[in-house]
Amino acid sequence: MKLIDYLKDRIIEILMYLLLMTFVIVVLKIFDVNIFLIVYIPIFITIAAIIVLFHDYFRKSYFYNELISNLEILDKKFLIQEMIKKPDFLDGKILYEIIHESNKSMLENVNSYRYTQEEFREYIEMWVHEIKTPISSSKLIVENNKNDVTSNIDEELDKIDNYIEQVLYYSRSDNVEKDYTIKEIILEQVVNNVILKNKKDFIYKNILLDIKDLNINVNSDSKWLEYIINQIVTNSIKYSKQENAMVRIYATKNKENVQLFIEDNGIGIDKKDLSRVWNKSFTGENGRKKYNSTGMGLYLCKKLIEKLGHSIDIDSKLDKGTIIKITFPIGSFNKI
Template sequence: MTLKEYVKDRTVFLLTNFILFIIVGGIMLLVGINSQTVLLIFCIWFCPLILYMWIEYFKQKVFYDELTSITENLDQKYLLPEVMKEPETVEGKALYEVLRQANKDMHEHVKSYRDRENEYREYIETWIHEIKTPIASTRLIIENNQNDVTRNIQEEIKKIEEYIEQVLYYSRSNNVSKDYLIKEVPLVDLVRKVIKRNSRDFISKGISVNLEKVEGTVFSDAKWLEFILNQLIGNAIKYIRERNGKVIIHTVRNEHNIVLTIQDNGIGITEKDIHRVFEKGFTGENGRQVGKSTGIGLYLCKKLADQLGLGLTITSKAGEGTKVSIIFPLTNVNFMQ
């Protein structure tokens, strides 16, 4: 609050006093009272008034400056009523009560939406658990009736399982800290496990896999890392050339981190799309061409990597391929954010 703003806010009050004094002073002059007496009355009238307004201005300025400072330093602005001091002025107390009521109402609304979110997430997780039973039964039926048709069905079942897994990890992505176990993870074992999981797709598309010096051990959650790596390798398979496709996986150990890179010679990503691939729901030109993209996979990978304390970068050139790197800090624990 500036002095100019304060005076502007009190303009009507000051004008009223000046008009009243002019009327009173005019009457006094008309009845023969000398001008010195009128000037004395002016001083008696306005000196205490101006002094009072000056003191009030400084009190309000201190209050609002403190309020502004607290608000600027708060990450969660709605906590303002809980940390601010109760003001002494009537106006300040009224504002304080309004903020307290608004804060209380906001907390109730947030709790309501949070309860709904948790309820929905629990339902999704329960549904995923239940859907695994008929899928397992379908796989058993396929194993006992092997032919070209059932093999094709099995491939579709695999895709369904991957989408279900994606839904599960998406529903848990805001609560990673409640569902992780940090331990030593040998990268070569992790990579081989994911490659084996996608072996049918590699074989059916004639894609070769080259593991170039994949080594090193990191500290993270193996389950979440497997999901991220499976999404990245799945993308490489999806957007690779039908024949003569190649996926190269290697690690580089630096002073402060280990970088695991997945490189393919697929269709690549255009320059205008490369900066948006981690956005939720973004599919770009490749998504429209291939027609199988949801725009969730890379978004989810980035979100989980951030929460696990990992880096995730992507470089690409249209028509030449894509390179995705997971950066593991060389610490004993990748702390959750």
């Protein structure tokens, strides 16, 4: 609050005062009062008026300037209410009450959205578990009646199951609460589960599998990690070439971290697409060409990996292959 702005705001009062003073001087003159009084009465009154004006200016400017500077440093502007001291002048008090009330109502509003979202998330969790029962029984029926038709259906059931897992992890990835459990796990076990899940693709598409050096412990959530690695391995299978396809999985233990590499000799990713593969809904050249791609897989991988406190990197050469690296830091940070 600048003084000049304040004075401009008070312009009517100031003009009225000057008018009144002129009037008083004129009246005193008419009645031919002692010259001493004609000079000093207006001076005293003016001094008093200036004191009143400045007192008002300083307490208001103190309040508003503090408010504005607080607002500027705040990251979340709506928290300003927490930082106001209740002012001692009327219009400030009114403003204070208004901010207070509107903040309360906004909080209620936000809470109701949060509640709705949380309810929806719980519903999704429940729904995912419910739908697994009919999928399980369908898979059992297929197993008990094995032929070409049912085997075909079985493949589709696996796809449905994958999409359902995606919904589950998508809803988990956005959750503010921590619903994973970090403990010491062996990479080999997680990788083996993923391989088992995809064994038919490896065997029937004749993709060479090379796994080694995986007997290393890392701190992670085995279920989440399994989901993430499965995404990457299914990508390697999906974008493999017809001839001499290969997937290589190995890990290295370094001083500060453990790194897991998943390497393939598939069709690779164009350089211009590479930096955007982690973006939501990004499908790129490969996705457009012939493969059905949702652009969700890698986006979710990155999100989940970051939640777990690991990191993920990609490198790829078109027509040569892709290599994905997951880094697990070692240290107190990642321990439970």
